Amino acid sequence: MSRPFIHLAGVRKTYGDHLAISDASFxxxxxxxxxxxxxxxxxxxxxxxxxxxxxxxDGGEVRIGSPSHPFDPSRDVGMVFQAPLxxxxxxxxxxxxxxxxxxxxxxxxxxxRARHLLQLVGLAGNEAKYPYELSGGMQQRAAIARALVHxxxxxxxxxxxxxxxxLTREKMNLELLxxxxxxxxxxxxxxxxxxxAVFLGTRVVVLTAGPARMADNFVVDLPHPRTLDMKTHERxxxxxxxxxxxxxx
Amino acid sequence: MNSKLGRWTLAILAHVALIVAWxxxxxxxxxxxxxxxxxxxxxxxxxxxxxDWWANIAVTGTEIFGGYLLALVAxxxxxxxxxxxxxxxxxxxxxLVSLNMIPKVALGPLIIVWFKYGVFPNSIxxxxxxxxxxxxxxxxxxxxxxxxxxxxxxxxxxxxxxxFTKIQLPGALPYIFSGMKVGAILAVAGAIVGxxxxxxxxxxxxxxxxxxxxxxxxxxxxxxxxxLLGMVLYGLVLLLERLLVARDARVA
Ligand SMILES: Nc1ncnc2c1ncn2[C@@H]1O[C@H](COP(=O)(O)OP(=O)(O)OP(=O)(O)O)[C@@H](O)[C@H]1O
Ligand SMILES: [Mg+2]
Numbered sequence: 001m002s003r004p005f006i007h008l009a010g011v012r013k014t015y016g017d018h019l020a021i022s023d024a025s026f027x028x029x030x031x032x033x034x035x036x037x038x039x040x041x042x043x044x045x046x047x048x049x050x051x052x053x054x055x056x057x058d059g060g061e062v063r064i065g066s067p068s069h070p071f072d073p074s075r076d077v078g079m080v081f082q083a084p085l086x087x088x089x090x091x092x093x094x095x096x097x098x099x100x101x102x103x104x105x106x107x108x109x110x111x112x113r114a115r116h117l118l119q120l121v122g123l124a125g126n127e128a129k130y131p132y133e134l135s136g137g138m139q140q141r142a143a144i145a146r147a148l149v150h151x152x153x154x155x156x157x158x159x160x161x162x163x164x165x166x167l168t169r170e171k172m173n174l175e176l177l178x179x180x181x182x183x184x185x186x187x188x189x190x191x192x193x194x195x196x197a198v199f200l201g202t203r204v205v206v207l208t209a210g211p212a213r214m215a216d217n218f219v220v221d222l223p224h225p226r227t228l229d230m231k232t233h234e235r236x237x238x239x240x241x242x243x244x245x246x247x248x249x
Numbered sequence: 250m251n252s253k254l255g256r257w258t259l260a261i262l263a264h265v266a267l268i269v270a271w272x273x274x275x276x277x278x279x280x281x282x283x284x285x286x287x288x289x290x291x292x293x294x295x296x297x298x299x300x301d302w303w304a305n306i307a308v309t310g311t312e313i314f315g316g317y318l319l320a321l322v323a324x325x326x327x328x329x330x331x332x333x334x335x336x337x338x339x340x341x342x343x344x345l346v347s348l349n350m351i352p353k354v355a356l357g358p359l360i361i362v363w364f365k366y367g368v369f370p371n372s373i374x375x376x377x378x379x380x381x382x383x384x385x386x387x388x389x390x391x392x393x394x395x396x397x398x399x400x401x402x403x404x405x406x407x408x409x410x411x412x413f414t415k416i417q418l419p420g421a422l423p424y425i426f427s428g429m430k431v432g433a434i435l436a437v438a439g440a441i442v443g444x445x446x447x448x449x450x451x452x453x454x455x456x457x458x459x460x461x462x463x464x465x466x467x468x469x470x471x472x473x474x475x476x477l478l479g480m481v482l483y484g485l486v487l488l489l490e491r492l493l494v495a496r497d498a499r500v501a
Contacts, residue, residue, distance in 0.1 A: 049400070052400070052404040053404065054400055054403055054404055073406075074405065074406040075405065075406075077404045077405070079397075079400070079401050079404055081397045081401075083395070083397070085395055085397055085398050085401070087398075087415075087416070087419065087420070088495070089419050089422075089494075089495055098401075098415065099401075099405055101411075101415065102402060102405045102407040102411050102415070103405055130495075150405070
């Protein structure tokens with residue numbers, strides 16, 4: 001078996017004297033889509049910020065990358081947030097290009113890649129539009145393309161579909177799985193939706209109410225590609241119940 | 250009729266109407282020239298070479314534009330520095346709000362003591378009065394930028410300069426312009442007050458000179474020139490805003 005891509009052991013984080021994460025320990029293998037669930041305020045976003053290198057951990061071990069999958073913290077992170085956060089003065093194509101510009105990647109190649117990614121997320125033909133001309137779901141797709149444009153090895157998603165309506169959200173779930181398969185990234189996906197977590201994840205990591213500790217961490221043994229009717233499978237229900245119970249519901 | 254053309258026509262009409270009303274008031278009311286000159290007499294003052302209009306316009310214009318540009322650069326730079334450090338902002342912002350309460354006009358005599366009189370101290374006067382609205386609105390605009398957007402750039406180890414040019418400046422631009430518009434009007438007032446308090450050239454100085462001889466037409470002309478200088482500055486700001494800020498993002 002290969003080495004984990006992300007290795008967290010006993011990670012601790014305090015804001016001033018407020019303990020946000022007390023002990024987060026889990027591994028994510030290369031190419032996995034790990035769902036991170038836990039009650040509101042338990043420290044999920046904080047954990048993503050630690051993975052993105054925005055905050056240092058106050059204790060424990062954070063290791064990203066392995067000899068077979070080297071990781072450059074300055075250019076191998078893509079981020080998607082709950083709000084699309086597109087720059088409203090830039091056209092969609094130029095929005096997608098932002099990370100490439102910041103990293104100083106060659107222009108022509110990046111544009112080519114950005115166009116390709118917009119196609120991948122189903123936004124071909126919208127390159128020259130401004131964000132306000134797109135629906136919320138479309139904007140979030142553009143944000144996903146932006147997170148992939150510099151070809152990062154790790155994509156961190158913080159409740160990316162939390163603001164979408166239920167129907168769009170289901171559609172985006174399927175889209176994300178398709179993009180993930182095609183782009184071959186390791187993804188850490190934070191969500192409040194337990195069924196979303198099980199449906200998307202190759203692995204589900206459950207955190208307790210803050211300060212976060214590990215409640216569970218299991219591999220979801222459902223076949224790929226996932227289809228919506230799997231949500232009615234008995235095994236899917238078992239996984240979901242397992243998470244609900246851990247969260248005391 | 251084209252509605253845009255219609256608005257322009259009405260705007261011009263209103264200005265012409267004011268001049269006509271002015272003319273009729275002076276003419277019919279038989280108002281003495283030293284109380285209120287007619288439009289013609291005012292224009293006539295402009296043709297007298299002894300007033301040195303162009304040299305005075307250049308002096309006052311330099312004070313206004315110089316002070317204003319200084320205020321713009323300093324206001325945006327200070328606001329940017331505050332966006333880097335919460336401590337810096339918490340320390341200086343309340344102080345600046347207090348300083349803003351000083352009636353800048355009251356500083357005039359002090360500025361003369363410190364800098365003598367002339368173009369430079371009058372620019373300082375224009376600067377001191379224009380800088381606060383620009384600083385305060387820019388700081389507000391920078392605060393409105395979503396922190397996650399800054400995280401995104403930081404996760405790519407973007408430099409502060411990239412953060413500023415790609416996210417902060419364009420994001421805060423609508424706010425900066427609303428401060429710039431207020432600042433433009435104040436800068437004109439600041440320069441003129443400076444000239445009133447102490448100077449040996451400029452339109453404000455000229456007004457004091459001709460006041461002694463009750464040369465009202467020249468005073469009227471000077472006021473018009475000052476107004477035109479202000480309109481040029483304000484117009485440039487509006488033009489820049491139109492070029493740089495998307496219509497739906499403009500802050501009134
Ligand atoms: N910058 C900060 N300064 C101080 N405290 C913070 C900061 N960011 C988060 N916290 C605190 O740390 C804890 C964890 O916050 P975090 O945002 O990571 O939770 P979360 O699991 O993402 O919640 P949600 O599901 O509601 O998004 C909370 O108690 C929060 O108040
Ligand atoms: Mg969160």
